[in-house]
Amino acid sequence: MIEFRAVTKRFEDGTIAVDELDLTVEAGTITVFVGPSGCGKTTSLRMVNRMIDPTSGTILVDGKDVLTVDPPTLRRGIGYVIQQAGLFPHRTVLDNIATVPLLSGWDKRKARTRAAELLEIVGLDPNFGKRYPAQLSGGQQQRVGVARALAADPPVLLMDEPFSAVDPVVREDLQNELLRLQAELDKTIVFVTHDIDEALKLGERVAVFQKGGHLAQYAKPQELLSAPANDFVASFVGRDRGYRTLTFLHAEVPVHPVATAKLGERITVTDWTLVVDEQNRPKGWLSGVDGEVEVNERDLVSGGSLYDGSSLRGALDAALSSPSALGVVVDDAGAVSGVVRADDVIQALAKARAAGEVPR
Amino acid sequence: MTWIFDNWERFWEVTAVHLRLSAVPVLIGFVLAIPLGWWASRSQTARTVLFPFANILFTIPSIALIVITPVVIGVKILDEINVIVPLTVYTVALMIRSIADALSAVPGNVIAAANAMGYRPFKRFLTVDFPLALPVTIAGLRVATVSNISMVSVGALVGLGGYGQLFTEGYQTDNSPKVFAGLVGTVVLAVLADGLLLLVGRLLTPWARVGR
Amino acid sequence: MGGWLFDPAHWSGTTGIPVRLLEHLGYTLLTLLIAAVIAIPLGAFVGHTGKGGFVIVGLSNALRALPTTAVLILVVLWAGLGDFPVYVALVLLAIPPIMAGTYAGVRAVDPSAVDAARGVGMRESGVLLQVEIPNALPLIYGGFRGAALQVVATATIAAYTGAGGLGRFVFDGLALQDFGQMLAGAVLVALLAVLVDLGFAGLQRLTVSPGLRPVGTGGKN
Numbered sequence: 155m156i157e158f159r160a161v162t163k164r165f166e167d168g169t170i171a172v173d174e175l176d177l178t179v180e181a182g183t184i185t186v187f188v189g190p191s192g193c194g195k196t197t198s199l200r201m202v203n204r205m206i207d208p209t210s211g212t213i214l215v216d217g218k219d220v221l222t223v224d225p226p227t228l229r230r231g232i233g234y235v236i237q238q239a240g241l242f243p244h245r246t247v248l249d250n251i252a253t254v255p256l257l258s259g260w261d262k263r264k265a266r267t268r269a270a271e272l273l274e275i276v277g278l279d280p281n282f283g284k285r286y287p288a289q290l291s292g293g294q295q296q297r298v299g300v301a302r303a304l305a306a307d308p309p310v311l312l313m314d315e316p317f318s319a320v321d322p323v324v325r326e327d328l329q330n331e332l333l334r335l336q337a338e339l340d341k342t343i344v345f346v347t348h349d350i351d352e353a354l355k356l357g358e359r360v361a362v363f364q365k366g367g368h369l370a371q372y373a374k375p376q377e378l379l380s381a382p383a384n385d386f387v388a389s390f391v392g393r394d395r396g397y398r399t400l401t402f403l404h405a406e407v408p409v410h411p412v413a414t415a416k417l418g419e420r421i422t423v424t425d426w427t428l429v430v431d432e433q434n435r436p437k438g439w440l441s442g443v444d445g446e447v448e449v450n451e452r453d454l455v456s457g458g459s460l461y462d463g464s465s466l467r468g469a470l471d472a473a474l475s476s477p478s479a480l481g482v483v484v485d486d487a488g489a490v491s492g493v494v495r496a497d498d499v500i501q502a503l504a505k506a507r508a509a510g511e512v513p514r
Numbered sequence: 515m516t517w518i519f520d521n522w523e524r525f526w527e528v529t530a531v532h533l534r535l536s537a538v539p540v541l542i543g544f545v546l547a548i549p550l551g552w553w554a555s556r557s558q559t560a561r562t563v564l565f566p567f568a569n570i571l572f573t574i575p576s577i578a579l580i581v582i583t584p585v586v587i588g589v590k591i592l593d594e595i596n597v598i599v600p601l602t603v604y605t606v607a608l609m610i611r612s613i614a615d616a617l618s619a620v621p622g623n624v625i626a627a628a629n630a631m632g633y634r635p636f637k638r639f640l641t642v643d644f645p646l647a648l649p650v651t652i653a654g655l656r657v658a659t660v661s662n663i664s665m666v667s668v669g670a671l672v673g674l675g676g677y678g679q680l681f682t683e684g685y686q687t688d689n690s691p692k693v694f695a696g697l698v699g700t701v702v703l704a705v706l707a708d709g710l711l712l713l714v715g716r717l718l719t720p721w722a723r724v725g726r
Numbered sequence: 727m728g729g730w731l732f733d734p735a736h737w738s739g740t741t742g743i744p745v746r747l748l749e750h751l752g753y754t755l756l757t758l759l760i761a762a763v764i765a766i767p768l769g770a771f772v773g774h775t776g777k778g779g780f781v782i783v784g785l786s787n788a789l790r791a792l793p794t795t796a797v798l799i800l801v802v803l804w805a806g807l808g809d810f811p812v813y814v815a816l817v818l819l820a821i822p823p824i825m826a827g828t829y830a831g832v833r834a835v836d837p838s839a840v841d842a843a844r845g846v847g848m849r850e851s852g853v854l855l856q857v858e859i860p861n862a863l864p865l866i867y868g869g870f871r872g873a874a875l876q877v878v879a880t881a882t883i884a885a886y887t888g889a890g891g892l893g894r895f896v897f898d899g900l901a902l903q904d905f906g907q908m909l910a911g912a913v914l915v916a917l918l919a920v921l922v923d924l925g926f927a928g929l930q931r932l933t934v935s936p937g938l939r940p941v942g943t944g945g946k947n
């Protein structure tokens with residue numbers, strides 16, 4: 155658990171980066187600090203491991219005032235991941251990951267074994283261990299950065315915009331990976347981002363910071379969307395707020411049957427037909443043509459996100475992004491179980507609204 | 515320091531010679547290095563020929579180059595040309611690299627934009643590439659100038675003029691104030707020349723100081 | 727020239743080529759060692775703290791302007807003949823490039839790596855010794871090898887005040903109007919410079935992490 159008690163940071167030039175911050179990060183959760191550039195997120199984060207010392211106030215990590223601990227010792231017990239990964243260019247990936255264990259006095263072999271384990275945990279090929287950071291992509295470097303932070307198994311992890319420098323696809327991968335890791339490791343994570351989508355996706359609790367280092371709201375993601383504390387939070391959460399809210403709604407949507415066909419089959423299509431592979435996984439759509447045709451890879455119209463029953467947002471997006479306006483529903487194995495329609499999602503939403511689950 | 519005031523005329527005379535012997539090579543060397551540097555910035559072949567050659571030139575001791583020059587070009591050992599030629603060679607060797615680096619560092623998009631606006635190559639070089647390369651070029655020129663000013667003294671070891679004469683005469687007559695005077699003269703000259711080039715660079719590249 | 731250089735008589739005795747070569751190499755290596763011991767810690771410390779950088783830059787520029795001949799002669803006049811004045815003059819010559827290279831190298835280390843080094847709990851000494859200096863090595867070597875070339879070439883001047891080294895051939899040749907001997911001296915100095923540089927290039931390869939070589943050039947630098 156991390157507690158900020160009336161923490162203020164004023165830099166020598168008079169900038170007040172953090173103003174009277176009171177906030178408690180629960181143990182074993184991901185807490186996200188989000189806000190526009192320059193609002194004091196990084197400063198708040200870096201005061202936890204004493205990369206910056208507060209001007210006034212107290213920060214407690216597991217009940218202990220951080221100012222009473224010598225900084226290097228404190229930092230070895232707190233994982234730290236930054237935007238540019240900050241890997242040591244002159245050390246191999248394995249040695250980078252083994253840094254903290256070695257600093258803490260583990261013997262070399264044990265540290266190396268542990269580093270190899272972590273490489274696997276963060277989803278990297280063991281062969282990468284011998285490479286140097288310059289030989290990795292940005293996303294891979296970030297994974298190594300996370301592995302290095304986890305190496306000595308610290309209970310607390312500080313992450314400052316760790317995924318902002320990678321492309322959206324890799325970013326989503328890394329986010330999912332972090333959620334998967336967290337489900338296993340149960341760390342106390344403070345995660346800084348200025349991307350509200352990332353905050354809503356990762357955070358169990360989200361702290362929205364406002365210019366001048368004020369905490370504007372500290373709440374669960376749903377609450378931020380449904381009850382923003384002020385205009386600033388409302389505007390920061392964005393104009394897609396209604397749409398984003400769907401992320402947190404899990405109402406039932408009726409699943410309709412759909413005509414499917416396999417490649418090479420001869421069929422008569424009159425309307426959109428979903429083409430599937432041998433395992434019944436979707437391959438693409440065949441649009442309405444007259445008469446009998448052979449199903450041919452060339453004629454497929456691909457596209458459309460898949461709905462796996464996660465949230466209303468997924469259902470609506472599947473329907474909206476499908477060329478046939480029918481959202482493909484898949485089961486855990488990825489096999490087609492039917493389709494959803496946008497109007498069904500809207501109706502489900504109306505029901506949820508009537509039941510008082512949706513913001514007005 | 516009193517030596518300087520007691521021997522003002524002599525000091526002034528060697529200063530003038532020293533200045534001439536260091537300035538002339540810098541000027542000639544700089545002018546010669548521009549086309550070579552430009553060539554090296556454009557062609558890999560030029561780089562693989564010029565750079566190692568320039569490096570080897572640096573390994574030849576200046577005193578050796580000064581004594582070899584008269585034999586090679588067939589003049590008397592006591593001719594000023596024997597200092598001017600070697601120092602010109604060093605300047606060219608140093609400046610090729612600076613100019614090549616400077617020109618290579620001109621942003622590609624700027625050059626593309628200039629081409630798109632219809633600059634002819636030579637005009638573009640004079641009005642776009644070269645001015646943008648000036649800061650790095652001038653940095654190289656400052657190094658060349660300072661090291662030239664310090665190297666001219668070596669010529670005195672074979673009897674040529676400049677502050678170096680104060681060194682050798684001071685050595686032979688056990689007169690350390692005289693040596694010291696020459697040392698101070700060299701350093702002051704170097705600092706002044708360096709400052710002057712810095713100033714010229716600033717005046718020529720006003721854009722380099724704004725918007726940082 | 728070839729005649730003088732390959733005359734067996736010049737290859738033996740206490741004034742022969744091998745002895746002069748070793749003397750020259752000795753001046754060079756000891757000078758570089760002393761200069762490195764002074765310049766690397768200074769450059770590294772100032773680079774690490776980020777304070778007083780202008781002092782380093784100013785100091786190396788001022789030292790660069792110092793005429794080695796004058797320093798040599800002055801120290802000889804004050805302290806007498808011998809190797810001591812040679813070392814004073816050459817060390818002063820070698821310090822600026824090494825110090826400037828070290829300073830620039832440490833300043834140029836990726837700030838996020840330095841931040842991460844502190845963040846994972848290294849002490850300041852660890853940050854400097856385990857992260858900044860290893861990463862600054864390519865530039866430190868750059869300055870060091872530049873200094874080595876200058877020292878090899880300039881050590882020739884030591885012979886002017888009667889010290890040893892390959893400069894003897896240049897100055898003796900000059901006195902005797904023996905062009906062959908002068909040229910042989912010059913060629914030997916240049917050759918030694920190339921060999922010394924090759925030696926340090928090899929050392930650089932062995933001691934600089936492969937992770938710092940430019941990517942995609944097959945490790946060539």
Ligand SMILES: Nc1ncnc2c1ncn2[C@@H]1O[C@H](COP(=O)(O)OP(=O)(O)OP(=O)(O)O)[C@@H](O)[C@H]1O
Nearest residue numbers: 165167169171190191192193194195196197198348
């Ligand atoms: N060392 C410093 N000295 C003076 N002011 C600083 C210093 N570090 C940060 N600041 C100022 O403190 C404020 C908060 O900075 P901080 O880095 O915490 O912002 P941030 O929320 O992390 O922003 P970003 O999203 O851009 O990373 C800014 O106004 C910044 O300019």
Ligand SMILES: [Mg+2]
Nearest residue numbers: 195196197314
């Ligand atoms: Mg920040």
